[in-house]
Amino acid sequence: MATVSRVKELYAGKAKSVYTTQDPNRLILHFRNDTSAFDGEKIEQLERKGMVNNRFNAFIMERLEAAGIPTQHDHLLSQEESVVKALDMIPVECVVRNIATGSLVKRLGVPDGMDLSPPTFEFFLKNDALHDPMINDYHILTFGWASGEEIETMKRLTFQVNGVLTALFRDAKMLLVDYKLEFGRYQGELVLGDEFTPDGCRLWDSDTRNKLDKDRFRQGLGGVVEAYEEVAHRLGVDLDSPL
Numbered sequence: 001m002a003t004v005s006r007v008k009e010l011y012a013g014k015a016k017s018v019y020t021t022q023d024p025n026r027l028i029l030h031f032r033n034d035t036s037a038f039d040g041e042k043i044e045q046l047e048r049k050g051m052v053n054n055r056f057n058a059f060i061m062e063r064l065e066a067a068g069i070p071t072q073h074d075h076l077l078s079q080e081e082s083v084v085k086a087l088d089m090i091p092v093e094c095v096v097r098n099i100a101t102g103s104l105v106k107r108l109g110v111p112d113g114m115d116l117s118p119p120t121f122e123f124f125l126k127n128d129a130l131h132d133p134m135i136n137d138y139h140i141l142t143f144g145w146a147s148g149e150e151i152e153t154m155k156r157l158t159f160q161v162n163g164v165l166t167a168l169f170r171d172a173k174m175l176l177v178d179y180k181l182e183f184g185r186y187q188g189e190l191v192l193g194d195e196f197t198p199d200g201c202r203l204w205d206s207d208t209r210n211k212l213d214k215d216r217f218r219q220g221l222g223g224v225v226e227a228y229e230e231v232a233h234r235l236g237v238d239l240d241s242p243l
């Protein structure tokens, strides 16, 4: 495998930075320890989080690839970095919810913790200044953020991820409550981008319903990285294995 290294910072997000490489088709994602909530109003450094999320994300992306879902993941580069395909990102977030909580409960007044059958799906626009407003298929078409075919593929792949990951987490005694995915285009194909980590999903212990995700940070419950490490441990992700 040709060596890839950072050439130039392309973008610094709230928890990850993205770098170009010598290869125009590859980028480096750096998972930082920064943890943010409420559109960046609350920011803290959490020791080990970058490493745990990088390892965890690689594990999940490899599982999804194995299940036939195209992802941007290429390989782990270092403890906190991964090499990914350079995607043309679609500026929408795809959220699937298996259990009602968070913004859904505030918006619709449904009971917190209610099982959702069938699971529900929502699109949000990626725009911090507007607080990521909820949008529908027509907004995406009208403003040209994605084509009708891409909208259908994003929905299909997001639900396919739900099938794979609810089973994976269920076997490890966790409930996948909800999660957010982002997609991009790569050589004519729609591909899963961004990340899948406890920063972008909700995971509850199956028995106690204890929170094992970023809600621990949002709600000031403490033990954030410890919870992420517990999730990784339960899934059999080896955080110390050689790269």
Ligand code: CDP
Residues within 6 Å of the ligand: 093, 095, 101, 102, 103, 104, 132, 178, 179, 180, 199, 200, 201, 202, 214
């Ligand atoms: O977290 P909050 O209550 O504001 O929003 P939500 O709509 O209930 O979030 C649904 C799921 O998407 C949760 O797992 C969030 O962690 C995730 N999400 C995210 O990763 N990034 C966002 N900008 C919004 C939601």
